[in-house]
Amino acid sequence: MKILILCDVLFPQTIGGAGRVARELGLAWKRLGEEVQYLTRFTGTAPTEDHVETRYFPSLARGLPTSFRRVFGETVRRFQPDVVHFHQPLSACLAIPPSFSLPLVYTFHSSWGQELLVKSSRWPLTLRRTALPLFAWVERRMLYRATAVTVLSRFSQRELRKLYRRDAIVIPGGVDSQHFRPDGQLGSSDGVRLITLRNLVPRMGLDGLIRAMKLLPSHVRLDIGGEGPLREELEGLIRVLDLETRVHLCGHIPERELPRFYSSGHCFVIPSQALEGFGLVILESLSCGTPVVGTKVGAIPELLERFDRSWLIETPTPEGIAATVQSVLAKKFPPRQELHDCIAAEFDWEKIAQQYRNMFHRLT
Secondary structure (H helix, E strand, C coil): CEEEEEECCCCCCCCCHHHHHHHHHHHHHHHCCCEEEEEEECCCCCCCCCCCEEEEECCCCCCCCHHHHHHHHHHHHHHCCCEEEECCHHHHHHHCCCCCCCCEEEECCCCHHHHHHHCCCCCCHHHHHHCHHHHHHHHHHHHHHCCEEEECCHHHHHHHHHHHCCCCEECCCCECCCCCCCCCCCCCCCCEEEEEECCCCHHHCHHHHHHHHCCCCCCEEEEEECCCCCHHHHHHHHHHCCCCCCEEEEECCCHHHHHHHHHCCCEEEECCCCCCCCCHHHHHHHHCCCCEEEECCCCHHHHHCCCCHHHEECCCCHHHHHHHHHHHHCCCCCCHHHHHHHHHHHHEHHHHHHHHHHHHHHHC
16 A cells, blocks of 8 residues: 655654654554655755655745645655545645545644644744634645544544534554663662653643742752753743752753653653643653653543553642652552553554554545
């Protein structure tokens, strides 16, 4: 089977969950013997080790919208896919002509309009609010053009029904269980190490997590991986709270170092405040044997309740985060290899890719 993946963002060109899902599914399908090609926007860098052919749309700033349809048409004629799997509505709306007759599968990660209101953007908030009806029109159009729609969580399934009255099939995100596995010993032997890996943007709730550190015992440390526009603000907060020796902003963690980063923590904390459609970092941390404490936002409870409901932060305030972390650290965690095996058995990317492949065969 030939699968064309159409997406606005593709990891590692762009850091984020949706782009990572697109990349990992493509690699898993290739390992399963399918022919795969990516079609995405060019953002200045390109994957170097994927071994999957990638074609690029011009950026909207440099090319006319009609060039999307031209590039898509050329790609389809040359590659001759059996199915098109797209992940965002804008490039799909611009690229796919109304007469296109092959099966279209849309993986809906979250509402485009909600994302633009909550996530960091170069567009002023007033402009984003003004454009909301257009975003909703594009999204609705592609949802109803799609032959089938998938979501990563029951939370996203409910959101989709509420916003657009469109049904969707739940196929969760996954993890590369061969890469993400327990690696080495815990960090400092004279204290407790909390870790998190997030884009440094407001909806991630990192300011609340840093404030929670002031309420936790002095032997508790926090390492924050990731980059983003809030870095300077978070550095200032760490100084104001006199936490320089206990909270460390680690910056970008390269892919090859992630298993060691995850494995080095006693506990991973995900303090999201909004718009968490799945949470791949939860699977990655658990696959490395490190338990996860998270807020009751979006799809986070769907993953954590499988292990221990007490891992959920009931009140997403600094006090609530600190109380939950202290309570969880006082308990005995499952063995690290046991956590890894549990995640690998259900969420390895090849198992997730097989679910999509079965659906594609039914559609074609």
